[in-house]
Amino acid sequence: MAVFTPVSLDDLETWITQFPLGKAIAVRGISSGIENSNFFLTTERGEYVLTLFEKLSFEQLPFYLNLMRHLAERGVLVPAPVANGRGEILHSLHGKPASIVTRLQGSSQMNPQPVHCAAVGAMLARMHLAAEDFPMQQPNLRGLAWWHETVPVVLPYIPDEAKALLRAEIHTQEAFAASHVYHQLPRGPIHADLFRNNVMFDGERLTGFFDFYFAGCDTWLFDVAVTVNDWCIDLDSGRLDPARLRAMLASYHAVRPFTEAEKAGWRTMLQAAALRFWLSRLYDFYLPREAEMLTPHDPTHFERILRERINHPAPALF
Template sequence: MAVFTPLDASEVEAFLARFDLGTLCELQGIASGIENTNYFVTTTRGRFVLTLFERLSAEQLPFYLRLMHHLAAHAIPVPDPMADREGHILHRIKDKPAALVTRLPGHSVMQPAASHCAQIGRCLARMHLAARDYPLQQPNLRGLAWQQQTIPRVLPYMSAGQRALIVNELAHQTALAATSAHAGLPRGAVHADLFRDNALFENDRLTGVFDWYFAGVDSWIFDLAVALNDWCIDPPSGALESARTRALLDAYQRERPLQADERALLPDALRAAALRFWTSRLADYHLPRDAHLLTPHDPAHFERVLRQRVDAEQNLFAFA
């Protein structure tokens, strides 16, 4: 969430005239994130988030917006897209595709306890189960195919040791993806970016999961691995912390027990998740786009996480 396309109050007021959501009270640009332009919009009738999509096309967006609406209808705490008077949830502003969604209450918890991780695990499993009958299909746009295209572009900026690590891991994940065990993993629509800054808590109760614009169809254990790699780690080392890991995994499995192949391949999924975010952070850092409010994340963090996952090859279920 960054500001690539500046908006003023008059432009947002003209946009809001299409809805029955009251008049504009406050407009605030959101500086965090790196993909889209986002504003907090407060009206006389509620609080919303306005997103202008800088990379995703109008053809891709129905997958995300309808998924959010589908999950909201299943009592999952996610932002719900607002329809205008004509019933459309996909809009345009400044010649960009746009969406207006409900703003959820709460704040992000950047130093989570085991209790927070347990709530994330439970919610993630419920999201996977609720999306089983979601009919739209769209691949994970930051999946293996994207990594195969992007990694060669960032290699010139890396040291010899970094290049060896990322090339070897890409080869490992490519070979794994061709196996029957990987092909048989349960899959469906996943969030694919459930980090601490994409969840909200109020009085230590989970109140929402947002920023669904990296969602796509992928394996459920990849989605689980993304969450584990952020919510349950010791940041300086990238190692998994036992109490939080146990809490998240136990809570997830109480809602949806993992199959044998999922348990066996979870360490590889943790490596895949680390590779995905190291690659994207390298691209954001070395191949940046202009934005009025944008600070790229440090790629070194997920380099540490990947090295730790490759070296450790630990049994996650020693924690569970």
């Protein structure tokens, strides 16, 4: 959502005519995030979000866009891709893959309370179940294989104590991924990045999940762990907040009960979720790309969360 590729109204004047949206009236860059160029787009027909994809390819993108369409058609609150007159939802602008999706109402809840966490937990479970019959397959591109590629790249930049933690956690996750418990975990398409700023609320009413461009097929438990590690913590310390944690997990469990394998793998999966974002933030911090309005996230936040999950394991699942 940083802007790597600027887009103006002049750029859109002819391009927008392929859609049933009328003329483009305004386009404004969105400054948060670091992967794609995103814009709020106002047309004669309403409010939308325009995305130019800076890293994902034309071959990879049908998975994400069709997953969003699949979920929207099943009543999950997500942005719906807008098709052009030929029924296509993947387009090209400035030589890059592009999409237009409907804009969700409301705003991100950056100070969540248990009621917000409960709503997110229930919708996440519904999303997992709704995607069970999604026919396309794509791995989580920020999973174990990517961790192996990225660790040697970031190790030279970090202090010895952090190096030791990173190496030890990679060994832990390798062993977990090879275990019987791991291979029993239910899996399917996941969001994989369901942070507070990727969910919209109108008051206490959840209005939608968005930014599916890290989605892939992985364990549902990993998706839950990623979400818990952002929504249910004290941001300064990384400690889990018991009330928010209970609210989210109970609401998820009420829609899709956790399995025995998920209960056994829960604490290690929370570490995996922390490791994934520590690694990506280390990479973005030490090897940044140029972009308008780009501010890399602080990697020490997820290092702190990982240490907290190791030193103070989370309560057991239901």
